[in-house]
Amino acid sequence: MPNRLTIQRVSPAYVARALASQSRGTYLLRYQTSNDEIISSIQLKKSTTTALSKDSYVVLSVRVDEAKYQCAVMNYRLSYTEADDSKLRSKLLKQYKCQVNLREKVTKLTNELILPKENENWTLDPKEITGLDFTEGHFGGRHHAGASRGFWKKSRQESVNIFVKRMKKKNEHFQNELNVLKDLCFFSITTLYGHYTDNTYDYLVFADNGNSLISLCPIIGSTVRSRMRRVVNIGFQIANAMMYLEKKQIVHRDLTASNVLVDSHGFIRIADFGHAIQKIDGHNYLVSSCAKDGRWNFQPRFLAPECITRRRGSSSDQNYGCFSSKSDVWSFGLLMVQLILDRPCVPYPNIANDEDVPRYIGVERKVHLQPPNCDFDLYCVLQQCWIYEPIRRISFCDLREKMMKLAYIFN
Structure with missing residues (x-):
């Protein structure tokens, strides 16, 4: 780090794409944002800086080696007050070394990146x-x-x-x-x-965050316990990601194994946000799950009952579906089933026709049967994803905790 440092007011997303094409060791200092606060709020083990006041830390973003970190940019929270300016360099550098030493991975800081005004159009050459x-x-x-x-x-x-x-x-x-x-x-x-x-x-x-999770389905293991351990590890990661989206007021609406990526280290990323919505108070987000020509706008096998639009002329017309984080929870349960089924692309293998699934779910109020080789304790958790009334359905926060407990059992 040079003696004089610049603390920049930039968005984390801008930093991530700006640093990605830089050489390893390139870094910048930035003020914390609401995005950083959201990530901090869902961390399992909160650092001592979490309890600091809003303006009492900065973020050091560093371009790192993906082979060591499984991502291009690492972010470090460093405590800071205005009174530190005279010794800012030495204090921040000391904090950074302490944090990376805990991981036994050190990226030498080389050049500081000063970013121009953000291109809000996000256009590339x-x-x-x-x-x-x-x-x-x-x-x-x-x-x-x-x-x-x-x-x-x-x-x-x-x-x-x-x-x-x-x-x-x-x-x-x-x-x-x-x-x-x-x-x-x-x-x-x-x-x-x-x-x-x-x-x-x-x-x-x-x-490039890896291949579609569906390419690994069904998940295999040398024993039933090892297989279930892999399944709940994936479930934990997805629940954690969905907690972040929920904090961002985002409903994915298309959560399936096909829309989750997994890299060579087993880390997952939620992808394909073409159907996603960001909810704002006072706005109406009711939508028909069927197009005017009768085709489904969404994948019917993954729809929660409150999202199902019934065809005109049926005994109980429902013109609009209501999507929320709780409907994503319903889809999460079916995604977990995909990890186990021999035919992962077809949940409800006992139902041949997609058109029959909405009636099975929305009218008969039935849920997915326990798949062969699915541990009973895991299936009990999945049943909580498929409670008919959204308000009584399990949350992603509780799902993450359940996945942690199951991982402990299967270990």
């Missing part, structure tokens, strides 16, 4: 995006027109592994996903770097 091949067909999706891995290379800076999703112009899911992800910055949420366009398509550029 398409000339910096290379190595794409949309003809491979490895990444299917309902709402995009191809996806590919590639590289983001800015002049005289490190190449960054990326995942690019393209959509035909005027696709509502493109703008929705862009708007939602601009405000998100959390390890367990996929990282958006920006977007660009050409004459035919719009492109979203993400960090």
